[in-house]
Amino acid sequence: MRFIAREKTQELLESLSAEAQVWAPRELNGSGGTVMFERWSPGDPIAFEGFSTLSAKDMVLPRTEKLFGFRYTAGTGNMLAEALEQGAGLPAQGKNEHLDIESPGPAEKKVLFGARACDAKALDVLDSLFNRDDGSAYEDPGYRARRAGLTVITLACTSCDDACFCSSFENGAAEKAGSDLIFYPVETGFLVEAVTARGEQILSGGEGTVATERLFEESGLQPPALAETARVEGIAELESLLPAIFADLEFWERSTAQCISCGFCTYSCPTCHCFNIHDEMRGDREGERLRSWDACMFHIYTQEASGHNPRPTAAHRYRNRINHKFSYFPENQGQILCTGCGRCIRGCPAGLDIREVMAAALARARERGSGEGLAGEAPGAGSA
Amino acid sequence: MSTIAQAGRKATDPLRPEPATVVEVIPETPNIKTLRVAFDDPAVTEAFRFLPGQIGQLSVPGAGESTFAISSAPSRTGVFEFSVVDAGALTSAIHELADGDPVAVRAPLGCAFPTDEWKGRNVVLVAGGIGMAPLRSLLFHLLDNRADYGTLTLIYGARTPDDLCFESDRADWRHRTDLDFTATIDMACSIWDGCVGLVPTVLEERAPSPENSIAVTCGPPIMIRYALESLAKLGFREEQVYTTLERRMKCGIGLCGRCNLGPKYVCTDGPVFSLAELNGLPDEM
Amino acid sequence: MSDLVSRIKEALDQMDLVLGWTASGAGGVGAPARFYERADAEQAVFDSTCVHNLAVHLPRLKERRVAIVAKPCDERAVNQLIVEREIDPERIRVIGVECPSMLDVKSIWRCFGYGARIEDDGERLLVNGAEVERARFTQQKCSGCPDHDAAVTGDRMELRERFKAMNPAERREFWREQYSRCIRCYACREACPMCYCRDVCIIQADGSRWAGGGVSAHDAEMMQLIRVNHLAGRCTECGECERACPAGIPLILLMEEQNLAVEELFGHRAGEDREAKPPLLTFNINGDGWEQR
Numbered sequence: 001m002r003f004i005a006r007e008k009t010q011e012l013l014e015s016l017s018a019e020a021q022v023w024a025p026r027e028l029n030g031s032g033g034t035v036m037f038e039r040w041s042p043g044d045p046i047a048f049e050g051f052s053t054l055s056a057k058d059m060v061l062p063r064t065e066k067l068f069g070f071r072y073t074a075g076t077g078n079m080l081a082e083a084l085e086q087g088a089g090l091p092a093q094g095k096n097e098h099l100d101i102e103s104p105g106p107a108e109k110k111v112l113f114g115a116r117a118c119d120a121k122a123l124d125v126l127d128s129l130f131n132r133d134d135g136s137a138y139e140d141p142g143y144r145a146r147r148a149g150l151t152v153i154t155l156a157c158t159s160c161d162d163a164c165f166c167s168s169f170e171n172g173a174a175e176k177a178g179s180d181l182i183f184y185p186v187e188t189g190f191l192v193e194a195v196t197a198r199g200e201q202i203l204s205g206g207e208g209t210v211a212t213e214r215l216f217e218e219s220g221l222q223p224p225a226l227a228e229t230a231r232v233e234g235i236a237e238l239e240s241l242l243p244a245i246f247a248d249l250e251f252w253e254r255s256t257a258q259c260i261s262c263g264f265c266t267y268s269c270p271t272c273h274c275f276n277i278h279d280e281m282r283g284d285r286e287g288e289r290l291r292s293w294d295a296c297m298f299h300i301y302t303q304e305a306s307g308h309n310p311r312p313t314a315a316h317r318y319r320n321r322i323n324h325k326f327s328y329f330p331e332n333q334g335q336i337l338c339t340g341c342g343r344c345i346r347g348c349p350a351g352l353d354i355r356e357v358m359a360a361a362l363a364r365a366r367e368r369g370s371g372e373g374l375a376g377e378a379p380g381a382g383s384a
Numbered sequence: 385m386s387t388i389a390q391a392g393r394k395a396t397d398p399l400r401p402e403p404a405t406v407v408e409v410i411p412e413t414p415n416i417k418t419l420r421v422a423f424d425d426p427a428v429t430e431a432f433r434f435l436p437g438q439i440g441q442l443s444v445p446g447a448g449e450s451t452f453a454i455s456s457a458p459s460r461t462g463v464f465e466f467s468v469v470d471a472g473a474l475t476s477a478i479h480e481l482a483d484g485d486p487v488a489v490r491a492p493l494g495c496a497f498p499t500d501e502w503k504g505r506n507v508v509l510v511a512g513g514i515g516m517a518p519l520r521s522l523l524f525h526l527l528d529n530r531a532d533y534g535t536l537t538l539i540y541g542a543r544t545p546d547d548l549c550f551e552s553d554r555a556d557w558r559h560r561t562d563l564d565f566t567a568t569i570d571m572a573c574s575i576w577d578g579c580v581g582l583v584p585t586v587l588e589e590r591a592p593s594p595e596n597s598i599a600v601t602c603g604p605p606i607m608i609r610y611a612l613e614s615l616a617k618l619g620f621r622e623e624q625v626y627t628t629l630e631r632r633m634k635c636g637i638g639l640c641g642r643c644n645l646g647p648k649y650v651c652t653d654g655p656v657f658s659l660a661e662l663n664g665l666p667d668e669m
Numbered sequence: 670m671s672d673l674v675s676r677i678k679e680a681l682d683q684m685d686l687v688l689g690w691t692a693s694g695a696g697g698v699g700a701p702a703r704f705y706e707r708a709d710a711e712q713a714v715f716d717s718t719c720v721h722n723l724a725v726h727l728p729r730l731k732e733r734r735v736a737i738v739a740k741p742c743d744e745r746a747v748n749q750l751i752v753e754r755e756i757d758p759e760r761i762r763v764i765g766v767e768c769p770s771m772l773d774v775k776s777i778w779r780c781f782g783y784g785a786r787i788e789d790d791g792e793r794l795l796v797n798g799a800e801v802e803r804a805r806f807t808q809q810k811c812s813g814c815p816d817h818d819a820a821v822t823g824d825r826m827e828l829r830e831r832f833k834a835m836n837p838a839e840r841r842e843f844w845r846e847q848y849s850r851c852i853r854c855y856a857c858r859e860a861c862p863m864c865y866c867r868d869v870c871i872i873q874a875d876g877s878r879w880a881g882g883g884v885s886a887h888d889a890e891m892m893q894l895i896r897v898n899h900l901a902g903r904c905t906e907c908g909e910c911e912r913a914c915p916a917g918i919p920l921i922l923l924m925e926e927q928n929l930a931v932e933e934l935f936g937h938r939a940g941e942d943r944e945a946k947p948p949l950l951t952f953n954i955n956g957d958g959w960e961q962r
Contacts, residue, residue: 028850028916028917029846032776032779032824032825032917033776033779033780034916034917036850036916053915053916053917054852054915054916062884063852063853063883063884064853064882064883064884067399067400068400070445070446070488072445072446072486097485097486098486099403099445099486099487099488100403101400101401101403101445101488103397103400129639130639137637137638137652138398138637138638138639138652139396139397139398140398140399140639141396141397142399161782161783161784162695162696162782162783162784163695163783163784243646243666246666246667247666247667254703257701257702257703258700258701258702258703258721260725260726260859260860260913261859261867262854262855262856262859262860262913263854263855263856263859264854264856264913264915267852267854267856267915268915273639273641274640274641274642275634275635275639275640275641276634276640277399277449277634277635277640278448278882279443279445279446279447279448279449280881280882280883281446287445287446289443289445289449290882290883291399292853292882292883293852293854294640294642295854296641296642298855298859298868299867299868300867300868300869301632301642302631302632302642303632304630304631304632305469305471305472305475305632306471306604308605310631310668310669311668313729314729316668320644320668323646323666324641324644327647328644328646328647329647331647332647342783345695345783346778346783347915349721349856349860349909349912349913350700350701350721351693351694351695351698351699351700351701351721352700353695
């Protein structure tokens with residue numbers, strides 16, 4: 001493998017920042033040790049050993065994204081309105097304004113340094129929904145552009161804490177999907193492995209790339225042993241077992257009673273991607289349509305204009321969260337919507353541990369026998 | 385994989401709407417208006433096709449965007465219609481629109497009624513309130529292709545006579561001999577000498593035969609529940625019954641995660657579902 | 670602890686459920702729990718890791734009769750909810766417990782690893798078997814609490830002292846930096862017992878024009894100022910907002926300042942008296958100077 005000395009990482013990032021925005025984990029001032037992915041500038045410290053409180057999904061799914069701008073202009077620049085006025089026999093009431101819709105600019109190229117395997121794998125999971133190439137679904141051009149312009153340099157984990165559970169998934173801490181380059185910590189620096197062509201470009205240079213190959217040297221060192229985390233046994237069985245306990249609302253109430261619907265879990269999760277679309281005016285005539293993170297844990301997430309809410313309590317919403325992550329998304333996209341990063345566990349102010357809920361759900365579902373049919377009542381049968 | 389027909393174009397930027405203009409505003413009831421809309425770009429108008437049951441996202445940029453069934457006849461070109469209840473901030477803004485005002489539209493979205501599969505069968509439509517909007521589009525389609533279907537029955541109810549939509553269409557439908565149309569209101573009143581009774585009750589009284597029939601129902605959730613019960617009582621099997629669902633929607637293209645019923649999204653796998661499909665999904669109505 | 674268990678069992682005779690804690694958090698720390706049957710109550714605990722303000726659940730359980738195990742600061746939140754008529758005192762029972770002051774569990778875990786074993790007998794505080802300085806790991810909100818004599822040191826306490834010494838221009842810059850980290854997750858609001866508007870909050874409601882919804886220090890500041898203003902004289906400084914914040918923004922600093930102002934102007938502190946008339950929520954419709962329009 002190639003090797004890069006620890007102190008040379010600053011130089012590497014500086015070179016890469018000539019072509020792209022660089023983001024890296026940093027400890028925030030006066031925050032009691034909170035680490036976040038922040039925009040990196042030459043000279044900024046990097047929290048190599050830290051683990052960010054929030055995920056890196058902002059790289060591909062920004063917290064708030066401008067979908068397009070719009071502008072109303074007075075007058076009849078609108079061909080149809082003109083036609084109406086001229087002779088269609090209809091009175092031209094109303095504002096007769098013209099509406100312009102303007103696309104946002106192109107996506108910035110970014111380099112994410114210091115992702116963990118769980119963060120990189122999460123990008124791969126999100127790709128299975130937002131970046132499908134097979135014509136089966138609607139395209140998300142914003143996501144695609146950002147994903148294509150993102151380089152992911154992952155720091156492999158040689159240790160973990162009690163909230164991590166990435167070993168519950170196939171490759172655990174050795175997962176490579178989603179990474180372009182992986183840095184394995186060794187004593188004076190990192191052994192480096194290229195996973196994609198882009199990663200190889202950084203290691204070996206090539207036409208049109210910033211010259212970074214000089215920072216790496218050959219090494220005979222062995223890569224370190226990677227972390228083994230706690231495991232949730234049977235996580236893949238949830239896909240077929242969860243339907244059996246869907247209607248068991250009492251189970252969901254009891255196992256999620258302490259949830260306060262704050263949304264921390266959703267916002268810090270690298271795979272949660274539900275979003276809201278809303279318009280904001282900037283003055284009387286101009287505005288933007290924005291896409292922002294949303295959370296199915298929020299009370300009004302499914303609130304309808306009539307006042308009816310299909311998920312009125314925290315139990316209903318948490319049930320949907322678990323089902324989406326471990327049953328619906330695997331059924332539709334073939335991937336589990338979780339990578340075991342443990343952020344939701346560390347951050348939940350009410351002490352909820354998703355692993356305990358999963359284990360309880362598995363036990364309860366197995367108790368009830370196979371998931372034959374739906375334990376729910378048919379819509380026509382008048383149940384609430 | 386849904387057995388329901390898919391008909392929709394996949395735009396290169398499906399979150400970006402097409403500018404359009406309000407051609408006419410038709411007041412239907414004290415809180416419902418129909419907006420007749422045309423795309424500004426003639427090329428878009430030329431290419432625009434939809435099937436009955438499909439939906440569109442109508443927006444007044446600045447006020448927001450929301451989902452509405454396309455309520456006009458698929459065979460009608462140039463303009464299309466949304467029927468909108470005044471229920472919140474955005475729909476209030478829509479209700480203030482006048483002829484010539486600009487709007488923006490993303491359409492068609494969602495799955496249509498599988499009308500090809502229904503050829504040769506009798507079709508029973510059971511609608512309540514604004515639920516008539518998607519069924520109106522469906523009815524126009526069935527009437528435009530009348531010879532392809534058996535008997536056509538429509539039961540359409542609302543709270544009061546003032547709450548019934550599509551007055552001029554109803555006048556038409558009353559006079560047709562190839563359509564059995566009953567309009568009903570919930571409680572008797574002096575200006576109404578027609579049928580009185582809740583829609584599911586009237587449905588059971590009319591008792592359409594399930595033999596070689598399809599039933600389609602749409603309306604407020606509580607009406608749908610009782611209508612489905614009534615249809616079951618009349619002997620309609622779950623594969624014979626269809627409905628179109630409403631949920632709070634945002635993206636309309638199966639990405640934002642909001643409108644799911646189990647693993648299905650109302651915006652892409654629906655909004656049209658057969659009862660057989662619904663019975664296989666978690667009960668989150 | 671047996672006294673607490675029997676009080677919970679007694680409450681269950683008349684109430685539908687009891688809100689309290691069990692030692693089921695990581696490493697055995699207290700985690701919120703609900704007791705529905707007498708048998709459940711055997712698991713009840715109360716110790717210095719039971720930091721959560723369970724009063725936040727009360728407005729969400731209005732259709733049930735609920736008893737709540739409450740520290741003095743939690744009880745103040747219950748009182749304030751009653752003053753505001755958000756909950757019915759006939760359907761609530763408070764099981765008050767003496768508070769030894771609360772540990773900052775997240776801070777302990779940041780230093781010693783998630784799930785580190787915490788043992789506190791009231792005298793010594795042990796983490797993974799080794800003694801640590803209690804004052805350094807006590808919740809900042811516990812300093813100055815009239816119900817116990819807690820000494821608090823450490824980074825967060827120092828931050829408070831630094832903040833209090835700042836002039837307005839310095840505070841402006843301080844908050845600008847803090848708000849640049851706000852991701853508008855609204856965990857602060859959801860964790861707050863007084864923010865029972867939940868997500869029909871004026872800031873988030875569709876159609877709201879008071880603050881943009883996106884990530885910007887300016888919009889985040891607007892949001893927090895709205896929150897602080899709406900909570901003036903109502904906030905009982907339970908600290909849950911700050912504890913829930915993913916970005917670690919020291920929100921209690923804002924609340925403290927606002928509450929101090931209300932105390933100076935009106936001689937009122939939230940939650941101390943169930944009969945109180947909160948100064949910013951009460952007006953005399955027939956009083957002097959009031960004109961019908």
